Amino acid sequence: MPKPIRKAVFPVAGLGTRFLPATKAVPKELLPVVDRPLIDYAVREAAEAGVTRVIFVTSGRDAALRRHYRPDTELEKTLESRGKVAERDRLAAIVPEGVQLEFADQPVPLGLGHAVRCAREHVGDEPFAVLLPDDLVQAEPGCLAQMFGRYRETGGNLLAAETIPPDRTDRYGILDVGAGGMVPGGLADVRGLVEKPPPAAAPSTLAVVGRYILQPEIFAALDGVAPGAGGEIQLTDAIAALIGRQPVSCFRFEGVRFDCGDRQGWLMANVAFALDRPDFDGIGDELRALLETAGRRNQIGGAE
Numbered sequence: 001m002p003k004p005i006r007k008a009v010f011p012v013a014g015l016g017t018r019f020l021p022a023t024k025a026v027p028k029e030l031l032p033v034v035d036r037p038l039i040d041y042a043v044r045e046a047a048e049a050g051v052t053r054v055i056f057v058t059s060g061r062d063a064a065l066r067r068h069y070r071p072d073t074e075l076e077k078t079l080e081s082r083g084k085v086a087e088r089d090r091l092a093a094i095v096p097e098g099v100q101l102e103f104a105d106q107p108v109p110l111g112l113g114h115a116v117r118c119a120r121e122h123v124g125d126e127p128f129a130v131l132l133p134d135d136l137v138q139a140e141p142g143c144l145a146q147m148f149g150r151y152r153e154t155g156g157n158l159l160a161a162e163t164i165p166p167d168r169t170d171r172y173g174i175l176d177v178g179a180g181g182m183v184p185g186g187l188a189d190v191r192g193l194v195e196k197p198p199p200a201a202a203p204s205t206l207a208v209v210g211r212y213i214l215q216p217e218i219f220a221a222l223d224g225v226a227p228g229a230g231g232e233i234q235l236t237d238a239i240a241a242l243i244g245r246q247p248v249s250c251f252r253f254e255g256v257r258f259d260c261g262d263r264q265g266w267l268m269a270n271v272a273f274a275l276d277r278p279d280f281d282g283i284g285d286e287l288r289a290l291l292e293t294a295g296r297r298n299q300i301g302g303a304e
């Protein structure tokens with residue numbers, strides 16, 4: 001049985017261009033989904049799976065991220081003096097218990113593969129996880145915990161996957177797993193994968209979701225890949241280079257993924273997570289009513 005994975009890499013050096021001007025001063029990963037920054041969901045998902053070392057790969061624009069994770073005893077005291085104990089406790093628990101945070105620098109934005117390579121010294125010679133916080137997965141247990149469970153059987157490299165509409169292959173890494181689709185909870189051997197192919201060239205409609213378990217040999221593979229799609233060093237290309245040398249499998253997790261790198265996906269995540277919050281009773285009802293009214297209005301508008 002492979003050793004448990006303790007380290008997770010979070011590439012967070014992106015510019016968030018699709019969300020400008022919202023992301024001019026606030027990094028994309030700190031945009032809220034309901035009342036937590038996007039990044040917190042991924043960090044909690046990793047902690048739930050047993051990760052104890054979180055490695056953020058950041059650019060120079062990481063002051064807000066560091067501030068978010070730094071304890072703020074002044075603010076905690078102020079909340080306490082105002083009787084806001086629950087709020088104080090939520091603040092004090094931003095970093096999950098037993099989790100240590102580290103920062104690795106990505107001096108120039110040369111792509112996801114490059115970002116992962118920048119975490120090499122922090123990861124060392126052991127298997128690790130990569131989480132792309134843009135991909136928010138609503139699942140119980142979390143997506144990474146599900147993957148860790150299956151990794152005990154597969155070992156090697158394991159990628160999360162889901163089927164996407166055929167016209168969206170040029171947004172994702174696309175997998176070749178031979179014939180047949182994948183059911184939730186299913187595993188498959190990966191025969192090939194290609195980054196953001198146009199629909200006509202895509203080997204399937206099975207896309208990589210931003211959760212990976214990787215072996216340390218990925219670093220040597222990353223050293224060997226030339227710039228690929230978009231002129232960037234692609235993680236996809238390095239994983240493809242490992243096929244035949246190590247097991248590479250994919251896993252159709254159980255749950256719903258929201259692509260929060262996209263405005264629509266982010267809005268949908270906010271609605272889905274708000275509706276799923278027991279402490280939002282009442283607000284949830286009002287939100288539901290609003291969605292129904294807006295839906296009806298759009299239908300009427302669309303018919304005109």
Ligand code: G1P
Pocket residue numbers: 112132134135171172173174195196207208209210234235236261
């Ligand atoms: C990255 C990966 C891609 C993967 C996607 C998942 O793309 O390169 O293979 O399918 O994340 O969200 P990006 O979103 O950085 O363009």
